[in-house]
Amino acid sequence: MSAHSTSSSLKTYVAIWITLLVGTALTVYASGLDLGRFNAGVALVIATIKATLVALFFMHIKGTSEKLTKLVVISALFFLLILLGLAMSDYATRAWT
Amino acid sequence: MWAFLATEVMFFGGLFCAYLIYRLMYFGDFGAASKTLDVKLGATNTAVLICSSLTVVLAVWAAQTGRRMMLVGNLALTLILGLAFLGIKGIEYKEKFERHHVPGASFQFQEKIPGHPDQNANPQHAQIFFALYFVMTGLHALHMIVGIGIFVWLLLMAWKGRFTPEYNTPVEMGGLYWHFVDIIWIYLFPLLYLIDRHP
Numbered sequence: 001m002s003a004h005s006t007s008s009s010l011k012t013y014v015a016i017w018i019t020l021l022v023g024t025a026l027t028v029y030a031s032g033l034d035l036g037r038f039n040a041g042v043a044l045v046i047a048t049i050k051a052t053l054v055a056l057f058f059m060h061i062k063g064t065s066e067k068l069t070k071l072v073v074i075s076a077l078f079f080l081l082i083l084l085g086l087a088m089s090d091y092a093t094r095a096w097t
Numbered sequence: 098m099w100a101f102l103a104t105e106v107m108f109f110g111g112l113f114c115a116y117l118i119y120r121l122m123y124f125g126d127f128g129a130a131s132k133t134l135d136v137k138l139g140a141t142n143t144a145v146l147i148c149s150s151l152t153v154v155l156a157v158w159a160a161q162t163g164r165r166m167m168l169v170g171n172l173a174l175t176l177i178l179g180l181a182f183l184g185i186k187g188i189e190y191k192e193k194f195e196r197h198h199v200p201g202a203s204f205q206f207q208e209k210i211p212g213h214p215d216q217n218a219n220p221q222h223a224q225i226f227f228a229l230y231f232v233m234t235g236l237h238a239l240h241m242i243v244g245i246g247i248f249v250w251l252l253l254m255a256w257k258g259r260f261t262p263e264y265n266t267p268v269e270m271g272g273l274y275w276h277f278v279d280i281i282w283i284y285l286f287p288l289l290y291l292i293d294r295h296p
Contacts, residue, residue: 084114
């Protein structure tokens with residue numbers, strides 16, 4: 001794994017940390033607004049941005065030279081998408097009353 | 098380690114999938130049940146976990162640059178934050194027991210459906226919400242307990258000076274696990290606490 005010996009990576013960590021805290025405050029604030037059907041969407045978009053920041057910078061996916069890591073991450077997301085996508089397309093097309 | 102985390106994605110993914118299906122099926126009842134959760138405690142716990150992720154990443158950095166005291170300090174801080182998370186979670190669970198919101202024979206639920214003040218939520222459907230709440234947060238808390246065990250071991254090894262810029266893979270692997278558990282909570286928080294909070 002690559003060495004993170006420069007102080008610039010420390011600054012990045014603190015910046016990401018502040019962004020994550022701001023994102024948390026933002027999602028709590030946004031949940032109090034009446035956005036109709038978009039409330040859930042906004043909450044999930046903020047959560048996904050936060051999760052992506054953690055994965056890229058804290059888990060060092062960004063900057064890794066290991067291609068296997070990226071392959072595993074992408075395939076995990078791919079199969080999660082299949083799980084959710086197929087299950088939801090089943091339930092969404094049933095006639096619930 | 099990444100392959101293990103990929104299996105964990107599917108592990109939690111199944112639960113998220115079950116949650117999504119029931120949320121869409123019993124939309125109003127889930128909204129009413131979610132409204133009874135304490136957003137302040139949930140948000141505090143989110144902040145606690147985010148802070149612990151920072152201390153973890155600082156610990157990994159300290160291990161890679163050979164700063165032993167910084168490593169020990171950050172591992173200890175992570176442990177404190179992890180225990181704080183579990184403590185707050187315990188307070189929340191206690192409140193659920195007191196209000197009979199734990200699924201089972203003594204389950205009671207009398208709340209209005211958000212947006213329909215004349216309509217009571219179906220207690221059976223609300224019970225499904227709380228069952229999912231306890232399974233998802235419980236499994237997450239179990240992962241936290243395992244993480245705390247890993248970090249106690251890392252702390253002992255770091256104290257003995259076992260980690261050097263050449264050998265620090267255990268710190269990095271433990272860190273990856275901790276961040277993953279953090280990511281799970283980042284999704285659990287809005288899905289369980291924040292749906293249907295708006296007036």
